[in-house]
Amino acid sequence: MRSTICLTAALALCATSALAHTKAAAKSAAFQLNETTWTFVDKKTKVRESIDGDGNYILQSVAGKHLDHGTAVMKGHKACFTSAMTKEGEVCWTTGPVKIRHSMVTTSSKGRKLRVTRAAYVSMSMPK
Secondary structure, three states, rough: HHHHHHHHHHHHHHHHHHHHHHHHHHHOOOOOOOEEEEEEEEEEEEEEEEEEOOEEEEEEEEOOOEEEEEEEEOOEEEEEEEOOOOOEEHHHHEOOOOOOOOOOEEEEEOHHHHEEEEEOOOOOOOOO
């Protein structure tokens, strides 16, 4: 009887430990959009986009011209952007873990493909 209780306790401990490890791994693998900066070429213009800690994004040309701003949120494994300047509505893009100075090809919910490169985070502000 004592060995059955010990075996049951050991199995419960292992199951709890495995579940905690799985949850921790899932959290650490989750794609983080806030406080990231990206560069890409859009319609022949090289642009920089930064998403702040509250999920607000600003898009401007590398030369400094304001192009767009709005909100960004993660929905599952997609980064979804809603512009405050257009009536396009929410557009979601595929994501994956990307290290700074590395790039990936992302696809929008409208089928558009775009190569983006992650840059070191740069805080941006609205033009005055």
